[in-house]
Amino acid sequence: MKNRRQNVIDTAHKLFIEKGYQATSIQDILDGSGISKGTFYNYFPSKGELFIAIFRSFYKRIRHDREKLLEGQDSADIEIFIKQLELQMMGNKQSKLLILIEEVRVSNDEELKQFINQILLLSIRWMHGRFLDIFGEGNKPYLLDCVIIFHSMMTHMNHFNHRANAVTKPEIEIIRYCMNRIIQTVDEVAKSKEQILDPELIHTWFPQFENNLYPCHNNLLKATAELKTAIHTTFPCGEHRTRAIELVDFIQDELMQSDTPRRFLIESLLLSLKNHYSEQVQTYMENFEESINACLVQ
């Protein structure tokens, strides 16, 4: 049953938050979720894979919401970026994912370590893309440095802020503080032309141009975003447009959130989508369909 598996994931997540990843034994999870060892290893090949499953089920939603905030907005608007960061911070706060990642990042499990490493790099890469939106291509040579500074600054200020149990400031204040600092820093390094890390490094970190939780999802994300933008610009605001966006969103969610996407659902929805909207946004629709198929064969 799907439900039992999800129940194990939830129980394990709770235990990990309480006691930490390493300190939680598989026996604890067995006792907590009331299954036998055989069932556990039927669901997950290892403890590490269980962690990855937990991570996926949370992080994908955060990322999805984050992209939703950008939809049809000016990508250079700093306020949108701040909202995205706040969303991410809140998500991490309740799921304690960042704390768990810190622990797992240095564990014994080599596969797990690589997964986490990938996640951190993806985060850097996303931020770098947003910095490019905000600060413009002209500042590109200095933006990788700035992203790393910003990322570490946010992480640590947040960490110490939570440790200062007496008076913790709200997350948004930390974000604005760090944002103010980095705006100045970008300006400054661009003027003095100081550079430590070449932004081209990002490409060497992701050699095959695309990497993701699942590789095929990157194409899907891109195709979805483009299609949605096209729909936004092509159709007037109204029920018609909203319906299209909802359909596209649902298909993306089903493919990315579920471990076993329901093929019949997706194919049926795609068909009706094509019937109603294909003429005006044909090329985007074709890309969309292609990337869907790539996800389905996987």
Add this chain to the structure above:
Amino acid sequence: MKNRRQNVIDTAHKLFIEKGYQATSIQDILDGSGISKGTFYNYFPSKGELFIAIFRSFYKRIRHDREKLLEGQDSADIEIFIKQLELQMMGNKQSKLLILIEEVRVSNDEELKQFINQILLLSIRWMHGRFLDIFGEGNKPYLLDCVIIFHSMMTHMNHFNHRANAVTKPEIEIIRYCMNRIIQTVDEVAKSKEQILDPELIHTWFPQFENNLYPCHNNLLKATAELKTAIHTTFPCGEHRTRAIELVDFIQDELMQSDTPRRFLIESLLLSLKNHYSEQVQTYMENFEESINACLVQ
């Protein structure tokens, strides 16, 4: 034998660097250093305490050298601070202590975690003291924020710099880059009066006013520094003064670097020190002697 113990420490350090702390089993250390399990647990009560022993034998020297750089210099001079940072970075680079700390920081061993945590806080506190020297009391309300930013910036820029295997910049360049950034930042937050963390927090992190690898060492460090400054200002430059400084240094080293300081040596040296120099710097000498005794009873 003292030698055998040190040999175990060195072997373990090498193994930890090669394979990591958790991945190195006690059996590995036994095989590597050619001792039996009984002897190991005779030397160290646990694997965690062995790590602490490794850490102490390295970190104390780094800290000692770091303070030596400041001796008789202007503490507000940024160049001295940069030299101190470079020294620390180099020491960490060869001993890989920072990497090991990252691993141990989230291990299962609660005692070990607390020790590492203490070390990180000590590092923050030291830096905060130096920032006060450099940027002045006037900027104090903003310096804890800035120290945390600076610390995390240095750590991460350094980390990604080493990962960029193609072209890694020399450490000193990272330091200067971060220094340039933080100078601007201090200026900026002082102007806009933005504060996240109250510097008074440092006192709550160290409730009993003093904490250290060994608590008594803090007093000793303070007493030594004051005595040396007094000697510097009281006696003219020359062999006489140099000899006094050497004596004081030797006593401090013997007390802090060795696990079993040789009492007869220290007492004899202290006596000759008192005979030759006591009149001019009496109060400092008395403090010095007092803190020595505190270390010896421990």
Add this chain to the structure above:
DNA sequence: TTACATTTATACAAGCAGTATAATGAAAAT
């Protein structure tokens, strides 16, 4: 009812940190 898949209980292997103990050896005190 039959056939198949999932689940369970249980025993097991190989590894870990740390404890306990009797035997060995070598220097130090008598």
Add this chain to the structure above:
DNA sequence: ATTTTCATTATACTGCTTGTATAAATGTAA
């Protein structure tokens, strides 16, 4: 020269870990 003392060794043991293997029990769909 003999006895005492103490560090060291080899070895077995406890209790924990992740993960494997297997036969019996249970549920589920044809």
